[in-house]
Amino acid sequence: MSPQPAADTRPAAVPGQQAPADGLKAGLKNRHLSMIAIGGVIGAGLFVGSGSGIAAAGPGILLSYALVGALVVFVMRMLGEMAAANPASGSFSEYADRALGRWAGFSIGWLYWFFWVVVLAVEATAGAKILEGWVPAVPQWAWALIVMVLLTATNLASVSSYGEFEFWFAGIKVVAIAAFILVGGLAVFGLLPGSENHTAGPANLTAHGGFLPHGPGAVLTGVLMVVFSFMGSEIVTLAAGESEDPRRAVTKATNSVIWRVAVFYLGSIFVVVTLLPWNSKAITEDGSYVAALDSIGIPHAGQVMNVIVLTAVLSCLNSGLYTASRMAFSLGVRGDAPAAFARTSAQGVPATSILASVVFGFVAVFFNYEWPTTVFQFLLNASGAVALFVWLVICFTQLRMRGIVLRENPERLIVRMWLFPYLTWATIAMISFVLVYMLTDPAGRDQVFMSVLAAVLVLAVALVRERSAGR
Structure with missing residues (x-):
């Protein structure tokens, strides 16, 4: 298939404009983009799900995080190369559309939208549980409704409103993680005044059954448990299309992804597994994180962490709604979604795309309350492996887009993937291995099968549409 279908008469994007040509407004400031880039890699899963990963792999979970972190760094480098050359609201979906064919952009765009709509339900429910614990008089469903309505209003107001909320949400996460690493690091090396935990130290990495107490295979098990906590790092490339200086923002975010992964993920998990034995029941x-804070005598550690987790949840909700709506908008602009999705309000936001995304989010929340183990579990499984599919599409797209950019606008290739094409193919092999390894895990197997089924259905629709358009 040719990189651009001959029958495609859609207008080409105009990259690099201060005011996007598609009707969106460049309302995101550089400080917004910087914080979105930093906070995008810190999901609620880091705070909530890391304990089970540590229990499964022991201190070797550090290798699991390092492997997945390397994947994220490579994928973000590839995406950064394409986004810096052509900032677009649809990001990798638009690039796949051009490099691989319209079927690819359609399929991955709708799958990615579906993924974030389900995430909206998961995060709204998680936030509602925390808020209900603080104010039991308000039922959980009402809290879920309140947070969804609040963040919908924020996204409808203007893109700068989204950016401002995300700036503070992400800022709280960043400060919390930085403070945790600083205080925990002092305790690990016996430099924290008043610390009563005399068992903390690097010896915990090997003193309780070794660095790999469950064997090397547990590292791969850990990979399956932590890989989805990294989803969201690509949001900055979608948001860049509505920024004051898209190329500068993308370049800066791409170049800083290594230290962001190293500090926030590896740094914080290192503190946990050195403060406490990996097999501590408290973990x-x-x-x-609560167990680690308790071990060094931080008062009310549980409530402190609940505030941080709630912030992470609201940040994920805010960004999830933004991301889903911009992907729907991009699909509408390209004719792959209803035309109403491509309309923008006087504030320059795609109101119909936002409302459509939040409606499906509300429906998913309803499913979560009514049929949590049947219908909603099916939705979770069907979207579970979409993150890995997105990363694969980014890899294959970059293989083609490098040649297209070199032919048409070589001066725009200001970010380059390292060791091209060898490292790109190595990344494809690593992601494929993770997908295959998921088949050995009962929960992972369901996710792969259901996600493949969803992908096949969307792909079938895409191919039928493309064939009909060809006629």
Whole structure:
């Protein structure tokens, strides 16, 4: 298939404009983009799900995070190369559309939208549980409704409103992680005044059954448990299309992804597994970060962490709604979604795309309350492996887009993937291996099968549409 279907008469994007040509407004400031880029890699899963990963792999979970972190760094480098050359609201979906064919952009765009709509339901429910614990008089469903309505209003107001909320949400996450690493690091090396935990130290990495107490295979098990906590790092490339200086923002975010992954993920998990023995019951019962804070005598550690987790949840909700709506908008602009999705309000936001995304989010929340183990579990499984599909599409797209950019606008290739094409193919092999390895895990197997089924259905629609357009 040719990189651009001959029958495609859609207008080409005009990259690099201060005011986007598609009707969106460049309302995101550089400080917004910087914080979105930093906070985008810190999901609620890091705070909530790391305890089970530590229990499964022991201190070797550091290798799991390092492997997945390397994947994210490589994928973001590839995406950064394409986004810096051509900032677009549809990001990798638009690039796949051009490099691989319209079927690819259609398929991955709708799958990505579906993924974030389900995430909206998951995060709204998680936030509602925390808020209900603080104010039991308000039922959980009402809290879920309140947070969804609040963030919908924020996204409808203007893109700068989204950016401002995300700036502070992400800022709180960043400060919390930085403070945790600083205080925990002092305790690990016995430099924290008043610390009563005399068992903390690097010896915990090997003193309880070794660095790999469950064997090398547990590292791969850990990979399956942590890979989805990294989803969201690509949001900055979608948001760049509505920024004051898209290329500068993308270049800066791409170049900083290594230290962001190293500090926030590896740094914080290193603190946890050196403060406490990996097999401490507190890690799985209370959560890894709460257990670590308790061990060094931080008062009210549980409530402190609940505030941070709630912030992470609201940040994920805010960004999830933004991301889903911009992907729907991009699909509408390209004729792959209803034309109403491509309309913008006087404030320069795609109101119909936002409302359509939040409506499906509300429906998913309803499913979560009514049929949590049947219908909603099916939705979770069907979207579970979409993150890995997105990364694969980014890899294959970059293989083609490099040649297209070199032919048409070589001066725009200001970010380059390292060791091209060898490292790109190596990344494809690594992601494929993770997908295959998921088939050995019962929960992972369901996710792969259901996600493949969803992908096949969307792909079938895309191919039928393309064939009909050809006629």
